[in-house]
Amino acid sequence: MKSKVLLIYTGGTIGMIQDPKSGQLKPFDFKHLSEQIPELNKFDIDLSSVSFDRPIDSSDMHPAIWIDLVGIIENNYKKFDGFVILHGSDTMSFTASALSFMLENLNKPVILTGSQLPIGIIRTDGKENLITAIEIAAAKQNGRPIITEVCIYFEYQLYRGNRTHKFNSENFQAFQSANYPILAEAGVHIKYNYSALKKATDKKLRIHTDLNSDIAILKLFPGITPNVVNAILNIKNNRAVILESYGSGNCSTEKWFIEALKKSVEKGIIILNVTQCNAGAVEQGKYETSAELTSAGVIGGNDITTEAAVAKLMFLLGSYNDSKKIKRNLTFNLQGEITV
Ligand code: ASP
Numbered sequence: 001m002k003s004k005v006l007l008i009y010t011g012g013t014i015g016m017i018q019d020p021k022s023g024q025l026k027p028f029d030f031k032h033l034s035e036q037i038p039e040l041n042k043f044d045i046d047l048s049s050v051s052f053d054r055p056i057d058s059s060d061m062h063p064a065i066w067i068d069l070v071g072i073i074e075n076n077y078k079k080f081d082g083f084v085i086l087h088g089s090d091t092m093s094f095t096a097s098a099l100s101f102m103l104e105n106l107n108k109p110v111i112l113t114g115s116q117l118p119i120g121i122i123r124t125d126g127k128e129n130l131i132t133a134i135e136i137a138a139a140k141q142n143g144r145p146i147i148t149e150v151c152i153y154f155e156y157q158l159y160r161g162n163r164t165h166k167f168n169s170e171n172f173q174a175f176q177s178a179n180y181p182i183l184a185e186a187g188v189h190i191k192y193n194y195s196a197l198k199k200a201t202d203k204k205l206r207i208h209t210d211l212n213s214d215i216a217i218l219k220l221f222p223g224i225t226p227n228v229v230n231a232i233l234n235i236k237n238n239r240a241v242i243l244e245s246y247g248s249g250n251c252s253t254e255k256w257f258i259e260a261l262k263k264s265v266e267k268g269i270i271i272l273n274v275t276q277c278n279a280g281a282v283e284q285g286k287y288e289t290s291a292e293l294t295s296a297g298v299i300g301g302n303d304i305t306t307e308a309a310v311a312k313l314m315f316l317l318g319s320y321n322d323s324k325k326i327k328r329n330l331t332f333n334l335q336g337e338i339t340v
Pocket of ligand 1: 011012013056057058087088090091115116
């Protein structure tokens with residue numbers, strides 16, 4: 001039996017071609033995908049595709065579009081063995097993180113990919129990315145999908161989606177998964193790192209579409225003023241703040257700063273401490289400069305990325321009203337997003 005894969009085109013550089021007259025990049029008609037990539041016809045895979053009516057640059061990505069994407073996957077879940085989402089790379093890590101929380105008990109591959117150069121350009125990285133992403137989405141072992149989670153495939157590497165960060169705007173290798181091993185590497189063969197893969201589940205797919213965006217990010221820098229800190233901590237109707245601290249979760253020990261955090265927590269704001277570093281984890285209490293955070297009620301985010309923290313908070317705030325429950329869940333590993 002041929003594997004059935006659904007390609008979902010949302011937009012981004014990968015789907016662009018150069019207009020011969022103006023030289024500008026514009027989205028190509030996705031129905032003619034195999035004209036751009038004739039190699040697709042050689043696949044022993046049953047490939048179908050859907051395209052957004054108005055493909056977007058991923059800088060315009062929005063939680064409402066994540067809900068649309070989840071709807072497409074839910075409606076086609078039984079019909080297909082795997083899904084490939086073509087997406088701009090700029091916010092791909094946010095989308096991958098969000099989908100990982102929205103698609104609970106996922107038992108099939110959802111692979112996001114894109115490219116740095118449009119598919120219509122000779123040196124494009126898009127062809128390899130797309131072809132291998134499709135192969136991974138179709139891959140089975142003993143009749144069951146090898147991958148059962150939301151991933152990003154880019155430049156020969158498969159990553160757990162909610163562990164990724166776009167770290168390079170120019171290199172073909174645009175993504176990093178600094179705190180979790182690579183799930184697969186594509187060379188002559190696609191080598192899966194089986195021990196790192198999410199285990200399959202017998203539970204039924206459960207969709208979550210209640211997301212709450214009442215969150216903010218407070219990124220620290222030396223010299224940050226009480227004005228800025230207080231403005232962010234006191235945003236009207238805001239429910240949570242991601243505190244991007246230094247190193248292993250360290251912040252200024254100035255009294256006004258700790259007091260501001262404490263007051264905010266007392267008012268019911270959830271503060272999640274994540275590191276500004278690309279790799280490593282928040283360890284509140286390791287240094288004197290982070291010990292007071294725990295007593296102020298700040299939650300240590302462990303080794304979560306900012307992208308996954310945004311998605312996890314939106315998901316938890318949308319799912320629960322009870323702050324205690326939200327705070328507890330922030331410390332749990334829900335979809336492989338933190339190491340506990
Ligand atoms: N700005 C583009 C986007 O994110 C870049 C890309 O496609 O990689 O949609």
